[in-house]
Amino acid sequence: MTENVKSQLIIILDTNPVWWGQKPSSHSKAQQKMTLTECLNSVMVFAHSHIMMNHSNKLAILAAHSDQSVFLYPKNEASNPGMSEENGTTEGNDGKYELFTQVDKQIKEGIQSLIDNCMNGQLYPDSLIAGAMTMALCYINKTEKSHEESGIISSRILVIKGSEDNTEQYMNLMNAVFTAQKQNVVIDACILDNDSGLLQQACDITGGIYLKIPQMKGLLQYLLWVFLPDPLERSKLTLPPKVQVDYRAACFCHRNLIDIGYVCSVCLSIFCAFSPICGTCQTTFKIFGPPKGVKKKSKKPL
Numbered sequence: 001m002t003e004n005v006k007s008q009l010i011i012i013l014d015t016n017p018v019w020w021g022q023k024p025s026s027h028s029k030a031q032q033k034m035t036l037t038e039c040l041n042s043v044m045v046f047a048h049s050h051i052m053m054n055h056s057n058k059l060a061i062l063a064a065h066s067d068q069s070v071f072l073y074p075k076n077e078a079s080n081p082g083m084s085e086e087n088g089t090t091e092g093n094d095g096k097y098e099l100f101t102q103v104d105k106q107i108k109e110g111i112q113s114l115i116d117n118c119m120n121g122q123l124y125p126d127s128l129i130a131g132a133m134t135m136a137l138c139y140i141n142k143t144e145k146s147h148e149e150s151g152i153i154s155s156r157i158l159v160i161k162g163s164e165d166n167t168e169q170y171m172n173l174m175n176a177v178f179t180a181q182k183q184n185v186v187i188d189a190c191i192l193d194n195d196s197g198l199l200q201q202a203c204d205i206t207g208g209i210y211l212k213i214p215q216m217k218g219l220l221q222y223l224l225w226v227f228l229p230d231p232l233e234r235s236k237l238t239l240p241p242k243v244q245v246d247y248r249a250a251c252f253c254h255r256n257l258i259d260i261g262y263v264c265s266v267c268l269s270i271f272c273a274f275s276p277i278c279g280t281c282q283t284t285f286k287i288f289g290p291p292k293g294v295k296k297k298s299k300k301p302l
């Protein structure tokens with residue numbers, strides 16, 4: 001065990017109501033689909049395990065919903081940033097570690113209010129993963145700064161996701177991923193259903209683990225075996241082999257994933273079709289015929 005290193009875990013849970021609401025029969029595979037409640041129970045046990053690993057370990061949980069991303073724990077993150085600092089060590093009336101009760105209560109209440117609110121709004125089949133990741137990175141930046149003197153913090157983000165990717169988020173997500181790489185934040189992904197090309201890239205770039213779990217019902221086991229160990233200790237373990245990463249980029253014009261495209265030589269924007277003016281930096285390209293200066297020179301008799 002590495003001494004004096006606190007491990008901070010930020011869990012981003014996909015709570016997309018469209019995906020969670022789908023009937024199991026609509027799934028291509030015969031595997032049983034778990035309910036959001038079952039998933040939450042697994043995530044809570046996993047969160048407890050992380051806190052139990054070391055008394056100074058830190059935890060935060062975010063929900064990536066279809067129309068918003070919110071902190072489930074610590075609650076009121078923006079208004080009361082000091083709350084997460086106080087890991088209570090007292091026992092509750094039922095003999096349960098007080099902090100666990102607090103974590104569970106806040107997660108359940110947070111999910112409940114998310115579900116209540118989304119009844120009135122519009123539903124989308126994708127979740128705001130990029131937004132949640134950005135919030136997580138801001139939170140990590142803040143906590144790491146406030147702990148600078150009391151020891152090193154190793155931070156990581158775990159995304160638990162079932163819904164489809166939305167290539168509209170490509171740019172925002174990639175910006176978040178490169179920020180994470182710069183901050184030495186590892187991004188892990190535990191995929192419940194639809195493979196995610198964007199998260200494959202995120203995990204590969206930051207040195208995290210991307211795993212599409214073979215059996216949804218076994219979520220807790222995968223969480224505890226694969227995602228509980230801190231990245232610093234993973235080299236000692238035999239973990240699932242790396243996946244083939246889908247490194248396609250999304251074009252800046254339609255946000256479609258493309259294999260071959262046009263890249264602006266000035267700003268490196270990617271386009272699926274040729275355009276004489278770059279849509280991002282407005283550079284005009286002259287590609288028809290050789291440059292004029294060369295033509296004139298060749299006409300001159302030597």
Ligand SMILES: [Zn+2]
Nearest residue numbers: 251253254272
């Ligand atoms: Zn395009």
Ligand SMILES: [Zn+2]
Nearest residue numbers: 264267278281
């Ligand atoms: Zn350009």
